[in-house]
Amino acid sequence: xxxxxxxxxxxxxxxxxxxxxxxxxxAATWAKELPSPLKTWQVSRPYxxxxxxxxxxxxxxxxRFSWYSLILVAKGYALALLIGTPIGFLLGLSKxxxxxxxxxxxxxxxxxxxxxxxxxxVLFVGAGRxxxxxxxxxxxxxxxxxxxxxxxxxxxxxxxxxxxxxxxVLKLSRRKTLFKVLIPATLPYMFTGFRLSLGIAWLVIVAxxxxxxxxxxxxxxxxxxxxxxxxxxxxCIITIGVIGFILDRLMxxxxxxxxxx
Amino acid sequence: MAFLELKNVSKGFGxxxxxxxxxxxxxxxxxxxxxxxxxxxxxxxISLIAGLIQPDTGTLTLxxxxxxxxxxxxxxxxxNYSLLPWLSVYENIFLAVDQVFPNWxxxxxxxxxxxxxxxxxxxxxxxxxxxxxxxxxxxxVSVARALAMExxxxxxxxxxxALDALTRATLQDEIERIWEQDKRTVVLxxxxxxxxxxxxxxxxxxxxxxxxxxxxxFKVDLARPRNRKAINHEPRYKEIRRDVIDYLLGxxxxxxxxxxxxxxxxxxxxxxxxxxxxxxGSPRRPVRRQELKQETVEVDV
Numbered sequence: 368x369x370x371x372x373x374x375x376x377x378x379x380x381x382x383x384x385x386x387x388x389x390x391x392x393x394a395a396t397w398a399k400e401l402p403s404p405l406k407t408w409q410v411s412r413p414y415x416x417x418x419x420x421x422x423x424x425x426x427x428x429x430x431r432f433s434w435y436s437l438i439l440v441a442k443g444y445a446l447a448l449l450i451g452t453p454i455g456f457l458l459g460l461s462k463x464x465x466x467x468x469x470x471x472x473x474x475x476x477x478x479x480x481x482x483x484x485x486x487x488x489v490l491f492v493g494a495g496r497x498x499x500x501x502x503x504x505x506x507x508x509x510x511x512x513x514x515x516x517x518x519x520x521x522x523x524x525x526x527x528x529x530x531x532x533x534x535x536v537l538k539l540s541r542r543k544t545l546f547k548v549l550i551p552a553t554l555p556y557m558f559t560g561f562r563l564s565l566g567i568a569w570l571v572i573v574a575x576x577x578x579x580x581x582x583x584x585x586x587x588x589x590x591x592x593x594x595x596x597x598x599x600x601x602x603c604i605i606t607i608g609v610i611g612f613i614l615d616r617l618m619x620x621x622x623x624x625x626x627x628x
Numbered sequence: 629m630a631f632l633e634l635k636n637v638s639k640g641f642g643x644x645x646x647x648x649x650x651x652x653x654x655x656x657x658x659x660x661x662x663x664x665x666x667x668x669x670x671x672x673x674i675s676l677i678a679g680l681i682q683p684d685t686g687t688l689t690l691x692x693x694x695x696x697x698x699x700x701x702x703x704x705x706x707x708n709y710s711l712l713p714w715l716s717v718y719e720n721i722f723l724a725v726d727q728v729f730p731n732w733x734x735x736x737x738x739x740x741x742x743x744x745x746x747x748x749x750x751x752x753x754x755x756x757x758x759x760x761x762x763x764x765x766x767x768x769v770s771v772a773r774a775l776a777m778e779x780x781x782x783x784x785x786x787x788x789x790a791l792d793a794l795t796r797a798t799l800q801d802e803i804e805r806i807w808e809q810d811k812r813t814v815v816l817x818x819x820x821x822x823x824x825x826x827x828x829x830x831x832x833x834x835x836x837x838x839x840x841x842x843x844x845x846f847k848v849d850l851a852r853p854r855n856r857k858a859i860n861h862e863p864r865y866k867e868i869r870r871d872v873i874d875y876l877l878g879x880x881x882x883x884x885x886x887x888x889x890x891x892x893x894x895x896x897x898x899x900x901x902x903x904x905x906x907x908x909g910s911p912r913r914p915v916r917r918q919e920l921k922q923e924t925v926e927v928d929v
Contacts, residue, residue, distance in 0.1 A: 529710040532680060535698045537727045537777075547723060551714040 402598045410598035424582060425590050429606050436572050436583035437610070439500070443507025444568040448561060451512040455519025455560070456549070465520065476513045480506050480571040484578050503575035510571045514563035522556025523549065554625045562618040569611045584610075631656040631813060632677070632781060637686035639672055646672050648839040650686070652832070654781075654815070659807060661816045661824030662842070663872060664834030670817045671707065673834070674785040677815060678704045690781065700728045703774030707786045709766040711758040711773075718745060718754040721773045728777045744776040747806060764795035768802070775806065781813040789819060797856065800826055808853060821872050825865060826854055833875045843875050 371377075387404050394403040402410070411429075413420075418430035458465045458472075487502030487509075494501050530552055534544045576585030584603050591599035630653035637650040646669040654660055664670050675681045676688060679698040688695040690702065698704075711720050721741045729737065745754050748768040758766050767787055774782055784803075788796045804827055807814060818824050824831045825848055833843040846868055850859065859865050 529706060529708060530712060532698075532704075532706065533710050533712065535680060536678060536700070536702070536704050537724055538699055539727060543727070548712065551712070554714075 400597060402601065407598040407601045410596065411602040414599070414602060425587065427582065427587075429584070429587075429602060432582065432584045432587050433606060433610055435581070436576065436585065439503060439575075439581070439583065440507060440568050440572045443504045443571075444511060444565060446504060446508040447512040447564055447568065448515055450508065451515035451560070451564070452519055452557065454512075455516045455557075456523055456553075458516065458520035459523025459553075460549075472513065472516065475509075476517075478510075480510045480574045481578070483509050484575055488579075499579040499581055503572075503579055503581065506575050507568050507571045511564040511568035514567065515557070515560040518556045518560025518563070519553060522553035522560075525556065526552045555622075558618075558622040558625050562615065562622055565614055565618055566611065569607075569614060573607060630654060631658075631691060632815070633689045634677070635687050635689075637676060637683045637688060639669075639676060639681065639683050644838050646838060646840065647676075649841050652842060654813060656813055657811045658830065659814045659816070659828045660830045660832060660845075661818055661828035662832050662834055663818055663821050663824045663876070664840065665836045665876070666819055668834050668836055668840045669838075670819075670834060671785055674704070674783050674815065674817050677781075678702055678783055700724075700777045701780045702783055703777045703779030703781070704783045705767070705770045705774045705785065705787045707789060709758070709763075709770045711766060711769055713758050716755045716757055717750055717761070717769050718742075720758070720769060721745060721776050724773050724777050741776060744772040747775065748772040748802065762795075763791050764799060767791065767799065771803070771806075775812075779812070781815065784814065784816045784818075786817050786819065788823065796823075801856070803827060804853065821869055821876075824848075824872070825850070825868055826856060826859065831868070831872055833872055835876075846872055 390401075390404055394401045414429040418428040420428040421431060454468075458468065483506045484502060487505035488498055490505060491498045491501035526549065530548050534548045539547060572583065573585035573588065575581075576583040577589040580586055580589070584607055588600055588603035588607075591597075591603070632652070632654040634650050634652040637647065638645060639647045650673065652660075662670060662673065672681070676683055677690075677695065679695045679702065682696070695702075712723070715723065718741060721744060722737065725732075725737050725741050729740070732740070742751075742754075745751055748771055750765060750768055750772065753761060753765060758769065761769070767790075771784075771787065787803075788799055791799065800823060807827070814828075816824065816827060821831070828848055830845050830847055832845040834840050835843055848868055850862065850864060850868075
C-alpha cells in the first residue's frame with residue numbers, strides 16, 4: 368500500500384463512510400424501523416449539543432450519562448484490581464493454592480454478567496436503595512477480575528530464575544523480595560491484565576445498567592428502546608464504543624510505560 | 629585450615645550425576661580458576677558454593693561453617709548478569725549494599741555505592757537502566773554489585789563468556805586490577821584456559837561430564853601484574869597452558885563410547901539418456917538400490 372499525505376485520516380474516514388452507506392441502505396430497504404444516519408443525527412443533537420444538561424432523571428446530556436457510568440465502572444474496576452491482583456500473586460507463587468482454586472476460577476470465568484447481576488441484587492437486598500448500585504459493583508468486579516487474576520499469576524510464574532537468584536543471594540526479606548523483585552518483574556503482565564479487565568468492566572456496565580435501570584449510558588439506552596426512540600439507541604452505541612476505545616488507548620499508553628526490558 | 633573447602637561433593641539432577649567426588653580447598657586471598665568443557669557442570673559447581681542448590685553427598689564449608697543457603701558473604705557474578713532491569717546501575721548496586729549493611733547511614737551507603745560504580749568506570753552511566761547498556765557494561769555492574777557487598781569470597785560464573793573478544797580482554801584486565809587492589813578470595817569458572825592463566829594463582833581443570841570431577845591443580849607461578857602480550861612469550865606460560873589442555877583433552881576428556889549406527893546408503897545409477905523416451909518410462913528410470921550398513925563409531929563425549 369502506497370503512503371500518501373493524511374492517509375492516517377483519510378483511510379479511517381473511508382471505513383466510516385462505507386459503514387454509514389451500509390447503514391443508510393439498510394434503513395432505506397429492509398430495516399424500516401432503523402433510523403437513517405441523518406435522522407439519528409437530528410434527533411440526537413440536543414444530547415450532543417448540551418452534553419452535560421440535566422433535564423430529568425432519565426433525560427440528560429450524553430456525556431453526563433457517560434460520567435455516571437464511568438464512575439460506577441471506576442468503582443467496580445478498582446474493586447476488581449484490589450481483589451484480583453493479590454489472588455493472581457497467590458496463584459502464581461503457590462502451586463498448592465493454584466491447584467485448589469484454578470478449577471473454580473476456570474468455571475466462574477466464563478459466566479456472563481447477565482447471570483451475575485441477579486445474584487448481586489440478591490446478595491445486597493438488605494441494603495435497600497443501595498442494592499442496585501452494590502449489585503452492579505459486584506457484577507463489574509466479579510466479571511472483570513479474571514484477566515487480572517490470570518495475567519498476574521502467569522506473570523509471577525514467568526519471573527526469570529535469575530531475578531529470584533539475586534533475591535536469594537542478597538537474602539532479601541519476603542517483603543523486600545515482593546516489592547523489589549516480584550512486583551516490578553510482574554508489572555508488564557499485570558498491566559496487560561488491567562487493560563483487558565477495564566475492557567470487560569466497560570462491557571458489563573451497560574448490561575448492569577440496563578437490568579437495574581440506573582441512570583447512565585446503558586440505562587438510557589434501554590429506556591429509549593422502551594420509549595421507541597431508536598435514534599438514541601444508536602447514539603448510545605456510538606458513545607459506548609468511543610469511550611471504550613478511548614479507555615483502551617489510555618490503558619495501552621500506561622501499559623507501555625511499564626514495559627521493562 | 630582451608631578457607632573454602634569442598635569434601636567429596638556430588639550432585640546429580642534426576643538420574644544423571646553431574647558432579648562426582650569434588651574435592652577443593654582454597655586459601656584466603658587465593659584466586660582459583662576452574663576450567664572445563666561447557667555442559668560439564670561448572671555452573672552447578674558455583675551454585676553449590678553459592679548455596680543456591682544443595683549437594684547430594686559431601687560437605688562444603690566456608691570459614692569452617694557449612695554452606696546450607698545463599699548469603700551475602702559469597703558474592704556471585706552470574707553468567708547472564710542477573711541485573712534487575714527496572715533499576716538503574718546505581719539502584720542495582722544500592723539494593724545489595726542496603727541489604728548487606730543495613731546499619732550504615734544513608735550517606736555512607738551512597739558513598740560506598742558511588743565508590744564501586746567508579747571502580748568499574750561506570751560513573752557516567754550510573755543512572756542508566758541495564759537495557760541501555762552494552763553486555764560488557766552490564767557485566768561490570770554485576771561485578772561491582774558483587775564487590776560492593778564486600779563478600780568473603782567472590783564467585784565468578786563464566787562472567788566474560790557472553791562478551792566479544794575485545795571487551796573480554798578489557799574486562800579481564802579490569803578484574804586483575806581490582807583483584808590486585810583488595811586480594812579477595814576468588815573462584816573463577818571459565819571455559820577459556822588463557823583467561824584462567826592470565827588471572828588465577830591456580831588452575832583446576834574440570835573433566836568432561838557426566839560424572840565430572842576436578843583434575844589436578846596447576847599452579848600458575850607467573851609474576852603479577854601479568855601483561856597479556858608479554859605473557860604469550862613466556863615459556864612457563866606455554867608449559868602451563870599445554871599441561872592444562874593436555875589434561876582436558878587427555879585424561880579428563882577421555883570418555884569414549886562406541887556407537888553403532890545403522891546407515892542407509894543411497895545408491896543412484898545415472899539415467900541412460902541414449903534410450904528412447906517411452907510413455908511407461910521403464911527403460912529410462914534410474915535404478916536405485918539401497919544398501920544397509922552397520923558402522924561402529926568412536927565418539928568423544
